[in-house]
Amino acid sequence: MSSTLSEITDELAALVAAAEEEVGAVVDAKALEAWRVKYLGKKARLSVLSREMGSLGADERPAAGKVLNEAKARVQALFDAKKAELEKQPGAAAEAPAIDTTLPGRRPRAGDVHPITKVYYEVRDFYLRLGFGIWYGPEAEDDFHNFGALNFPEDHPSRDEQDTFYLNDGLLLRTHTSPVQIRAMKAVEPPLRIIVPGRCFRSDAPDATHYPVFHQVEGLYVDKAVSLAELKGTLEAMGVYLFGPGTEMRFRPHFFPFTEPSAEVDFTCPRCGGEVCGVCHDGWVEVLGAGMVDPAVFENVGYDPEAWVGYAFGVGIERLAMIKYGITDIRYFYENDLRFIKQFK
Ligand SMILES: [Zn+2]
Structure with a gap:
């Protein structure tokens, strides 16, 4: 220096x-x-x-x-x-610089699919593979589509206010996905092969097996030569698809206003494989209702009952999910408790 x-x-x-x-x-x-x-x-x-x-x-x-x-x-x-x-x-x-760029990054928490949606996707994918299309319909329905056209008599108990939520202007919250069958058949000419997923509403007090809102997938197949055997084969394949190989099915005769004959359909319990457990009580689980479309329903939508036959079924998604995952209370699905939902990743 x-x-x-x-x-x-x-x-x-x-x-x-x-x-x-x-x-x-x-x-x-x-x-x-x-x-x-x-x-x-x-x-x-x-x-x-x-x-x-x-x-x-x-x-x-x-x-x-x-x-x-x-x-x-x-x-x-x-x-x-x-x-x-x-x-x-x-x-x-x-x-001021608020970000310390030298810190390791934080991984964003990934969401996951709700068990109800998950089970619906499985049912949907099975029927899409068989060539079924998907239809949707309104949740606020009128009496004609929800009851009348489906052949429910005027005094049928499900029309009671204790079972159905009534809205203003003659509307009600649909109690099943079946009104969309009516809408589809009125809209297109047969043949017709569709499933209808959606929310349904009944004024049930919530308990372990009932909830005022629940989900169904409806199925409808109309063609010239549809048979009860075909219905059984399709549902049996669905049971195996959902619950695994070796699943067996049984039809128990039943009554629905819009199908004749009608059956309640059970599968062997996938939880215990036909032994007895808390989910099934006797080795079988009731999964859905089904039957051949009543000719009166075809008349109500303008199909010729002499020319066409069809089958219909309705699967409860909550019911399926409860069986599949061994869930004992339907209310868990709606409590938005992440500890519950995270178990289904
Ligand atoms: Zn069981």
């Missing part, structure tokens, strides 16, 4: 004065950072002088070091004061 002590003293005084003047013009964090680099950074004059201190004569070195340290302390104090001033300003936090 060729400078003398007096030259260094003069230079530092000028430097501090310039730093003082410039810091007055600093109004945000970005400008302060530029100022810091200029006066306190590695390439700043103060830093360069520090490194060169060693080349001074031994007699001058202590005095020069003192002057340099004083200058550094002044400039650092200017920086600290300005920083504190800026941080007090409203909105300063937003401008």
